[in-house]
Amino acid sequence: MRKYLLKNSAFNFLLIIAMGSCSFPLYKGMEPAPLPDNAGSFAWFRADTGRYLFRADISIYGNELSGLLFIKPVDESRRVLFITETGIKIFDMEFTREGKSGVVYVAGYMNRKPVTKTIGKALSPMLFNIGPEAVEAYKDKSSGKTIISSADRNGKKICSIGDLSGKVEELVQDKVISPEVRIRFYSASPVRPDSVLVSGLHNRLNIHLTAINEN
Amino acid sequence: MRKFNYIITLILVLSPAFSLQAQEQFRPMAERSILLKGLEEASAATRTISSSFIQEKNLEVLSEKIISRGIFLFSRENNIRWEYTQPYRYLIIISNGRMLTRDEKNQKLYDIESNRMFSEMNRFISGCIQGDILRNEKEYSASYFESSSQYLVKLVPRNEKMRQMLNEVQIWFDKKDFAVASLKMIESGQDFTRIDFIDRKINAEIPPEKFSF
Numbered sequence: 001m002r003k004y005l006l007k008n009s010a011f012n013f014l015l016i017i018a019m020g021s022c023s024f025p026l027y028k029g030m031e032p033a034p035l036p037d038n039a040g041s042f043a044w045f046r047a048d049t050g051r052y053l054f055r056a057d058i059s060i061y062g063n064e065l066s067g068l069l070f071i072k073p074v075d076e077s078r079r080v081l082f083i084t085e086t087g088i089k090i091f092d093m094e095f096t097r098e099g100k101s102g103v104v105y106v107a108g109y110m111n112r113k114p115v116t117k118t119i120g121k122a123l124s125p126m127l128f129n130i131g132p133e134a135v136e137a138y139k140d141k142s143s144g145k146t147i148i149s150s151a152d153r154n155g156k157k158i159c160s161i162g163d164l165s166g167k168v169e170e171l172v173q174d175k176v177i178s179p180e181v182r183i184r185f186y187s188a189s190p191v192r193p194d195s196v197l198v199s200g201l202h203n204r205l206n207i208h209l210t211a212i213n214e215n
Numbered sequence: 216m217r218k219f220n221y222i223i224t225l226i227l228v229l230s231p232a233f234s235l236q237a238q239e240q241f242r243p244m245a246e247r248s249i250l251l252k253g254l255e256e257a258s259a260a261t262r263t264i265s266s267s268f269i270q271e272k273n274l275e276v277l278s279e280k281i282i283s284r285g286i287f288l289f290s291r292e293n294n295i296r297w298e299y300t301q302p303y304r305y306l307i308i309i310s311n312g313r314m315l316t317r318d319e320k321n322q323k324l325y326d327i328e329s330n331r332m333f334s335e336m337n338r339f340i341s342g343c344i345q346g347d348i349l350r351n352e353k354e355y356s357a358s359y360f361e362s363s364s365q366y367l368v369k370l371v372p373r374n375e376k377m378r379q380m381l382n383e384v385q386i387w388f389d390k391k392d393f394a395v396a397s398l399k400m401i402e403s404g405q406d407f408t409r410i411d412f413i414d415r416k417i418n419a420e421i422p423p424e425k426f427s428f
Contacts, residue, residue, distance in 0.1 A: 055303055055318075057321070066316065066318070066321075068272075070277075074277075083281075087410075089406060104276075105403070108379070212303055
């Protein structure tokens, strides 16, 4: 029994050390700053904006899919549809600000909980960059960039705000028991991201979105 | 404002294509053998099909449409080329049991037979284009309609799993040449994809390179 306890405490000690060493890179060199009044406007895909259409390459559990990703803010939620070029619907999901995701439709061969859960975890922070809980601001001492920290049910979200666009540039979501999600937004204007890269989740999923100019 | 302009542009661009069918009055067909015989003869005489197409993806719940345009080519046996030109360039070639997809950055080659989804998709597309799908009574129940210029066939998959994905397929055939004028795939939840084939040319010369990888 004593041997077991010793073994167990050694394991716990190692776990604490490991967790402590897994700090977010975005936290390094940060100092607390007052939360800007316009912090909400840093986020992409806000409720008061229109719909978005992206060319999408999605790699999930080794399967590669390409098509169109359609994002529409509907009241306080976001609806996301992924269809192939030929119009076949692959998935239709709904996301809430709290980090919940629900499946409206998913094609039979992808209709597995780990798959839809992984998609949900990847897209949720992309659609809701900030909040709803523990919203705090920091300043990166070296670059002077504003950093917004917040949380939802999927863990803590750390956003780096771009100087030119005034929008989220990089986002990392992490939770001790969940793999990390990294999202990078590229854009020349604050209207919509020109390109979005979603990675992480132990390499189970990678998403590359490119905005489609419909004009 | 951008969205408004987009919708107005779509209405202006698509109205000639859709107005014809909007005016058509379809009634149940008394004698379907005329269509089946016509399709058989037309299919036997058709070596190639080249056509422009407009694809409309209608997302009913969101009241949104996504419009794609491009060029469709078909050559016997089972060589298909979908070349999307709008809203972005994307190419699909199906030939000799393989499928190639290509965009501005990537090119991928799939073995159709090793992938059940692609295999079914290929069978379905070529079945629709050549009218073979109408003879597949085992998998689809069909109802037949006609107007003064077109035949309309509505196909409902018999398999429940298939119906979860595809509620109904509607195919419009031109009475003049029995060629497919339009194709509508209605999904569960009433979202649908409609493809209108315009400026169709039957048996025009198509260079074999169009179907090569």
